[in-house]
Amino acid sequence: MFNKKTVDIAILGAGPAGLTAAHTLADKGMDFVLLDKEDKSHLNHQTIALHPETLELLDAINVVIPVLSQSTHLNRACLYDSHQKQRAVIDYSELTVKFPFIAVIDQDKLETILIDALKEKGYKPKWHHRARCIEQSDTNVAFTVDRLTEGMTGYAVAHMEMEIDKIFDYKANYVIAADGNHSLAREAAGIDYPEITRDLHYAVFELTTETSLPMEMRMIIEGDHTHAYWPMGPRRCRFSFQMNSESSDQDRGGSSPDLENTHLMALLKAHAPWFKAPIHDVTSRKLVHYQTHLADCFGNNRIWLAGDSAHMTPPTGMLSVNIGMHEAADLANRLSTAPNDDVRQFRLHAYNADRTGEWRRLLDIDHHIVGDDSTAKWLLRHRNNIIGNLPASGESLSAILKQLHLTDAA
Template sequence: MNNTDVLIVGAGPVGLTVAIVLKQLGHDVTVLDAQAEGANTSRAAVVHAHTVELLERYGVAEPLVERGVHTPTFTIRDRDRLLVPVPFHGLPTRYPYTLMISQADTEAFLLTRLKELGAEVLRPCPVTKVEQDLQRVTVTLEDGRVLHAGYLVGADGIHSTVREQSGIGFTGGTYAESFTLADVRLSGGVPHNEVILYFSPAGLVVVAPLPGGLHRIVAIVDDAPRDPSIAFVQALLNKRGPEKQPAIVHEVLWGSRFRVHHRVAETFRKGRVLLAGDAAHVHSPAGGQGMNLGIEDAVSLGETLARVLDGDSPALLDSYAGIRRPVAEKVVALASRLTGLANATSARRPLRNLVLGLAGKIPAVRRRLAWQLSGLDRRRNMPFR
């Protein structure tokens, strides 16, 4: 354990994916996580087509596809009015849909695959210090243990210790509003085969199906409660969701609140330290890109590191950083635009709806959005393919 090819800090979907790629390609990895056990809550719930394609070659796509809900359409609506339909069924992929699945399930499938490949996650192992020289990275844990690795991957989230200890800036800002998140049982006028971004004068709400007949609710609110109640979620849907046939909330199984940042790390590589996922970029959940972008980072980084460990030039790692950072900036900008549209003032709402309604009738616009949201437009940003 004290010496490894690659030390990965963070055992969420991003860290686990990096580890799977490297193990399958024949390299030693050690995965650390600060938590005593993996979280069992939903959190991210959207897996897009490009992400499933990437995971296919690493033995994870099949269980995800079997477990998740296949939603062939993403729509932007203003209450009952359909503004922009974004169908995925015509895309050139084996997975022409958005796959809705709990992040807990995604992590469980990734962890199962990692164990099949002969690796484990070491918990709880908080990192307190990161140092590097020309030959290796040295990591000190909270309990005093010292580990050495050829390379260190920071996949430890928005408050990344690896990023902070490495002196990498994380520029951007924070949305003034808070977000509420809940997994609920509901009935009524919400389609079961769509991921819906509802616009309204009261603000944004996202409604999406999950396995087991559940729905994921995400909304921008001024002051989100820690544990959203049935009454709170019902009030959100009454003000922002369908009107002619209202959605009725019967049960809240889990809920949370969070603040959303829009930030990108100043660099994704500093010597032998590399960043991926939320440690490198964070943004609004509009469009469901966060975990998908992180898994793309993970596959790209894992494959690049494997090449370097096999003898290729370490300069390849600059290519990883140089390609992935502009991709992250583009996705952060897309999520910000969607959030800005959703938060349009009442005075601007009629013009916004007119423009979106007209744009939504243009096939080229719908196709472009489908390519962007599915991640297929980022295929060209992956190395060695």
């Protein structure tokens, strides 16, 4: 019943971060396994926006061409106040980078591209493999993996449930934990995951329209609320409206009045009166509950975090998914280029320092972002709306802050 497995590096979670780590390790010829408790059919269907530096990362692992062909490219992101006055503009075309734009793509399309390209490199995720009982020692990480299969249960009404088909005992020298905000690996490492801001609630709609749409991202700041518009193609878009309600999609589901067409039209009239396109269809509607979390550290000993296992941020700027992919590639590079375990440990502790510092900067925890003119003063008055919501990261962040008349004084 029990099979024993040993591997140098185990990646837990086959989302964008875990798949990026797998590509990086595959390109280095490393011994690794990529495990995910779900099936490929459970790929995430939400929309994401890839920052310029993330496109460079995808270029480095040789998958950027299909990503660019299946995404919508945006050159601008605009910030508006409650009176629909444009207060600031981010112009990505002015950045001195290889890909001076944002690429908007469905997450399941991105993940499918990464999975197919990984298969061409001779690797594939182990779907329906659930890790549990994770314990680390000074020399390795031991954990149990259940291989799951569908089984039929129920007498009066039959239905499908997941059953354990086989159990494996794994030992890995290191674990890259990309297993999401409910990370079992993070818990096994004893790393706290505190909430750093209040809970946020959004009504999210994806629409198709009968006419063309503005091809720029728009962020609308109204008091302590932030609403966002993302075009996903010439006649397709996504709105996220921040709500006062304590509802969530788990609490009230699709039956919530907040998701009805009449409420959608009221939200558009109140927060996006410029949106005049006739709506052809509402392809997705959901209430989403966000908590902003930042782990106390990015790993210890032999378990190291990347992506949502280490942080969760508001949805507007899509920082978590972009930075998480970079973290995963960074971890994989540090593990694959070290000549021995002592050097690995040294580089991993440097990873923790680097990533902790990066997130303090991204979230401006120390309030180092300053500015003096009227644009900067308005932005800083709405610091809590904007910091962590800007679709900007990496080395481009300083240039984008400059476009917004802001400076990081750190």
